[in-house]
Amino acid sequence: MQQNNGLDKSQMISFAVLCLVLFGFMFYFQNKQSKEEQAKAQQQKTEQVKNAVKPTQASNINPNVTPGAIQTASLGNNELKxxxxxxxxxxSKVELAKYKAYDHKTDNADLPLYLITKNNSNYGFQFKDKTGKVINTKDLVFTPSVNGNTVTMTANYNGAVIQFVYTLLEKYTLDFKVRTQGLAKITSDNKADFIWDYSVRNLEKGRAQEQSHSEFSYAFNNYKDYDYDGRTTMDEEKETLNWIGVKQQFFASVIEAKNGFTQSKGNQENIEEGEYLKKLNYEGFVQMTGSELNQDFTWYFMPLDLPLLKSYDKNFDEILPLGWSFIGWMNRGFFIPIYNFISSWGLTAGWAIFVLTILVKLILSPIMYKQHKLSAMMRVIRPEIDEVNAKLKDADPMKKQQATMEVYRKAGVNQMAGCLPALVQIPIFYALFRFFPNFIDLRGKGFWFAKDLTAYDDLIKLPFKVPFLGGPPEYFCSCLYHCHSHLHDYDFR
Incomplete structure (x- = not known):
């Protein structure tokens, strides 16, 4: 019987090539993102100074308004408060009633989940009066009135009446109408500048991961086209946006303009520590008719749940980053339906993933069988290859290669076939890589030592940062764990 002496030279080379492909594929985008961020950092700062939307702290919006003069009104239903x-x-405050936020102090998801609170979001419409003075509705004090599920905010400015009418609807939806009367007497503008400053709150266990998922999302071309921007200065001067949103890992705040936003631009800046992850600032114009601002909008404060997103028919399902092209199709058409089917058996999330993993392994078993068969055939012909190498030790390299290939040909072994099974599996594993951290049904679900299946596992917590790595030390330890576990998916005997 042929003794197995472990990995031979060719197998070690194959293993090294596979590792290079896998790790290169994972780190390519990370390195690319890092270089782009460094290249764009100075540009973003310059743009912010010149003409970008400048964030304004709510406490400084109107220094003439005393805190006691500010009133609040509230609406609520089963989904939103x-x-x-x-x-x-x-x-000024949005709570998603059915979800909880992660508390880093207690290591539990038991905090109320606020998308908006503590002035992390403020917006308004800006225009100029006939003297050239800039007027922003952020600076005005409105009078609230509540009637059923509707709040009407009314402000007066030099005889002009400005009303914001909010109506809370079902499915995480807030209707928002802007009505003015007499505005044409104080302004000649034919469009108003909508400015929205938003700081993303840290809601999840994995800060670095949630920060990387926080970005602008928007649709245009009558909801048919979708785009996003997570790193650079946003500039859509030529498109009319149907809606603009700030997406987080599992939630999104979106405003839809019935007649669209034009000349849109924005910028974003990471926040390295504290309660917030990223600061995003947006500016776009809305049309005024006869110098009156009468436009309809809709706010959506929603979880990124695929059936819910599809139900709006606004192309919101594109917000969910399940992967491009074939990867996204695989997640939407296979992994999510299969997971939902398995979990309908009453299994917990961890066991559903376990069954899904077994199913994937069964589907890949023909490919794995060919890989194992090739490995066995390589071990059988290894003595012949060693013999050829010994005989032609001092021969021309081309002649030695031809002799080696002849051995492979007689044995019916195709060396390239050893790489193909691994390459076939890469899209599948990458689809799962996109699926697990973005599937809201797994959010906050634990399994054994893992408290959250969508976050990195804190196997070891170090009291210092690991140099040259973008994440905290627990992220590094988790990456080692996952790399080790995934390497066991392959048999390199």
Whole structure:
């Protein structure tokens, strides 16, 4: 019987090539992102100074308004609890009632989940009066009135009446109408500048991962086209946006303009520590008719749940980053339906993933069988190859290669066939890589030592940062763990 002496030279080379492909594939985008961020950092700062939307702290919006003069009004249903501030007439607090936020102090997801609170979001419409003075509705004090599920905010400015009418609807939806009367007497503008400053709150266990998932999302071309921007200065001067949103890992705040936003631009900046992850600032124009601002909008404060997103028919399902092209199709058409089917048996999330893993392994078993068969055939012909190498030790390299290939040909072995099974598996594993951290049904679900299946496992926590790595030390340890576990998916005997 042929004794197995472990990995031979060719197998070690194959193993090294596979590792290079896998790790190169994973780190390519990370390195590319890092270089782009460094290249764009100075440009973003320059743009912010010149003409970008400048974030304004709510406490400094109107220094003439005393805290006691600010009133609030509230609306709520089974999904949302919303509070409105009379300063700026805007949404000042949004709580998603069915979800909880992660508490880093207690290591539990037991905090109320606020998308908006503590002035992390403020927005308004800006225009100029006939003297050239800039007027922003953020600076105005509105008077609130509540009637059923509707809050009406009313402000007066030099005889002009500005009303914001908010109506809370089902499915995480807040209707938002802007109505003015007499505005044409104080302005000649034919469009208003909508400015939205938003700081993303840290809601999840994995800070670095949630930060990387926080970005602009928007649709245009009558909802048919979708785009996003997570790293650079946003610039859509030529497109009319149907909606603009700030996407987080599992939630999104989106505003839809019935007549669209034009000349859109924005910028974003990471926040390295604390309660917030990223600061995003957006600016776009809305049309005024006869110098009156009468436009309809809709706010959506929603979880990124695929059936829910599809139900709006606004192309919101593109917000969910399940992968491009074939990868996304695989997740939407196979992995999510299969996972839902398995979990319908009453299994917990961890066991459902376990069964899904077994199913994937069964599907890949023909490919794995060919790989194992090739490995066995290589071990059989190894003595012949060693003999050829010994005989032709001092021969021309081309002649030695031809002799080696003749051995392979007689044995019916195709060396390239050893790489193909691994290459076939890469899209499948990459689809799963996109699926697990973005599937909201797994959010906060634990299994054995893992408290959250969508976050990195804190196997070891070090009291210092690991140099040259973009994440915290627990992220590094988790990466080692996952790399080790995935290497066991392959048999290199």
């Amino acid at each position: 919303i509070e409105f501030s009379s300063l700026g007439g805007q949404v």
